[in-house]
Amino acid sequence: MATLCRPAVSVPEHVITMEQTLELARSVHKDHPQLQLALRLIRNTGVQKRHILQPIEETLRHPGLDARNATYEAAAKERVPAVIREALASAELGPEDIDVIIYVSCTGFMMPSLTAWLINTMGFRTDARQVPIAQLGCAAGGAAINRAHDFCTAYPGSNALIVACEFCSLCYQPTDLSVGNLLSNGLFGDGVAAAVVRGEGGTGVQLERNGSYLVPNTEDWIAYDVRSTGFHFKLDKRVPGTMEPLAPALKELAGQHGWSADALDFYIIHAGGPRILDDLSKYLGVPPEAFRFSRATLTEYGNIASAVVLDALRRMFDEGGTAPAARGLMAGFGPGITAEMVLGRWTTSHSPGSPAASAAPVTAGGVGATRPAFVSRRK
Template structure:
């Protein structure tokens, strides 16, 4: 069983809509050829260099975007400097992405009742959500929900938590922001193969999307959701937190994680009247090629339905919690038909699986008058 059946199996969930996301990519680009050359030079005497290079090539990542130039990225600095860069870059790069996401939803900052922020690559207290409220025009009574420790699964989890809020508060709108600067986790002193692989896989990005509580707009009409932690895998994806910052750790069992997750994913979709192969679209976190390969080989998902996730992985690498939003943006550009059904799936430390079923909807949000929590409650006769 996955998550709470009280949530996952309900067919009468209030309508909420995940609008078209916005994505921001840093200007510094690192190609796979550059990555391979760099790894060969920096680790020339490594006994498993050939294996590491082959693994990096097999990721299929052609390029990645970095918040800092390569020479600064490679510099060995402590946690203080890395976190200073995270805060400065977040305050620089989040605002334009948020503005675009609000425009996509046909809303303003004043229409947002909750902000869900996810990141696993830096730390701020007060959270970036408080800074956004003070500096970007959001209401001072907006609910803040910063999530820091779900890693790559956080994008899908944030969508689900935003939907929860909008369903609990009639007519409320929630903004989701994913801010991931994975290059700040580069540690030149880590020489194990998993570290070398991650150095060739992860990229930086900022993403944002609005969940409209009135269920209107263009995007995914969100339905049943589920969460699941795979037993015995809690140390398979992790951080060692040291004076130098976050040191990413991967267990050798991680490539086979999807085979462990697949029965739970299939059970969730079937319990809600669908099968994985029959769904029209898949918005899947691009953790690596084996995630997508398992959906095809073990889940029976046709390769052509994984195109958006493949393209995100190829063009941006693994951008952690921001990945599902980039995949959804690509899907939106193709304008799926009204009523197309699909799955949003995220995977991360735990090993955590976060799932949502949804239906595609095409409405122009700019022709709609926003329904706020107050007006919706008044229309429903709730005067509390």
Template sequence: MPVLCRPAVNVPEHIITAEQTLALAERQHAGHDQLALVLRLIRNTGVSKRHIIQPIEETLRHPGFEERNRIYEVQAKQRVPDVVRRALDHAELATDEIDAIIYVSCTGFMMPSLTAWLINRMGFRPDTRQLPIAQLGCAAGGAAINRAHDFCVAHPGKNVLIVSCEFCSLCYQPTDLDIGSLLSDGLFGDAVAAAVVRGQGGRGLGLERNASYLIPHTEKWISYAVKPTGFHFRLDKRVPTTMEPLAPVLRDLAAAHGWDASRLGFYIIHAGGPRILDDLCRFLDVEPQAFRHSRATLTQYGNIASAVVLDALGRLFEEGGAPDGAPGIIAGFGPGITAEMAVGRWVDAPVPDLAAHYATGRRTAAMPAARRVGPPASQTAGRWPVPQA
């Protein structure tokens, strides 16, 4: 069973707080006839701070699309290698043990993809498969996990590296004054994340089934208008209502696997905004605490696009993980409106056949002993179906 191992996440050093965001909005848009509404919507996001790759003074300037894309490339090459190394360490693998790299980003453009640069600079094998995903927005994190799962099923024992690089601050457009754009200015943050899906062994989310779904006739609800000044984000006011049609899709995915989506052991959900999480809690009939990891990502980092699901999963690891065998779901939502979803069980075990692993002569980190994590069985009885062998 392919296992999604512990992610590595990096957020930039420059921080803008909610108070600073509100003050900037009041100063930059003092004459806006709907400023009061904008300020209220930004407050309601629940975002306390965001991290950005440049100081706010530089972020607010627009040096042109060409310069912004140059900044994207420079910053990506500076920041991605570290998270890749840490993700490989978490998975107990070396670069030459990776068989495919999936790179997701919707905030800059490179050709060839950063995957080629990583292969050349970090010691990945020349025959490493490359799969860049550029146009799924926030859903791309879930899509990357699903495509990695598919690859590992098609190629048993192979390993896939997922990399997410999102510099949303480079998409700030000072001339976009519609409500959706101004709300986005107070919602999105920057982050880089990486994780490995191991084809065999590893500890984390054992991937068992995945699915994609597109809500018909909603392709204009989240989009980019590409202009000489770059990417102009478009957000329809109906986007927060999308959990009502998507919740049954999540239920159906769990049911197809013999599970009840209301009684899972853990939930890793894309935190597009607070209403997304609130509505999904209601439609799936789960307690708000079930989405605590997604809410923490939103509060501390804002919406970091495709990196959200990896950061939220990382927070589950920081909490100690889930009980061995606990069923869970991971889902990302984005343009389309598209949902990328997967279900699986928590795998809490060391890499099997450690002697054979060392015998390959490849570098591997020290292996921790297996342990059960999470609450005792007496506290979890009845919460989810007993996993079948």
């Protein structure tokens, strides 16, 4: 069974607090007719501070899409290798042991993907698969875990590396005065994360079943309006209410696995905002404390897009993990409106042939049928 090991997470050194954010909104948009509404929405995010790539003076400037994208590429190359090395060390693997690199990001663009640069500079094998995912937004953290799970199920014994790189501050649009955009200015932060999914062995969450769900006819609720100035974030006012239609999908996935979604031991959830967590607590019937790791990420880092799920999981590791065989749910939510969901159990390090490693085969993709074994190309 594939095991998601301890994630490594890094945030930039520049910090902006909630009070600084509110004061900036008051000074920069003092004549905005809906300023008071925007201020109230920003306060309600529960974000106490965020980390940003550049000093606030630089963040507020817009030197052009080309300059911003160059900053994205340079920062990714500077900051991603360190979190990868930490994630590999936690999984007790080296670059040569990785069979697929899954890179997720929605805040900059590179072609070839950063995966090619990583292979050329960090010692990964030249036959490692590359899976860049650029258009799933915040849901991509969950999608990366699920694609790693799928790969390790299809190719037993293989190992996957997940990398999430999000510099949301590079998407700041000083002339976009929509309320949704003003809210995003006080919600999103920057962060880089990496984690390894081991095909065999490892301490962490042993992945057992995954699934996806798209809420029909909501594709324009979270979106980018791509203009000459770059990515303009669009956020529909109905987004905070999406847990009502998504909670049944989480319950159904758990039910397919013989579990009850309201009786699990841990929950690692993408925290897009406090109402997401409050409503999920209500509709799943679990106490608010169940989402403490996700809420801590939101409070201390803001919404760091695809990296949220990995950071929330990292916090559970740093608390000492949980009981052996404890059952849990992880989920990322994003544009679509899309949910990427996975079920798993906590496992401690074991070698092939141990009771944990020799458990019955699992089903993948939430379809109730065991996938056929494929021969891994890993040498």
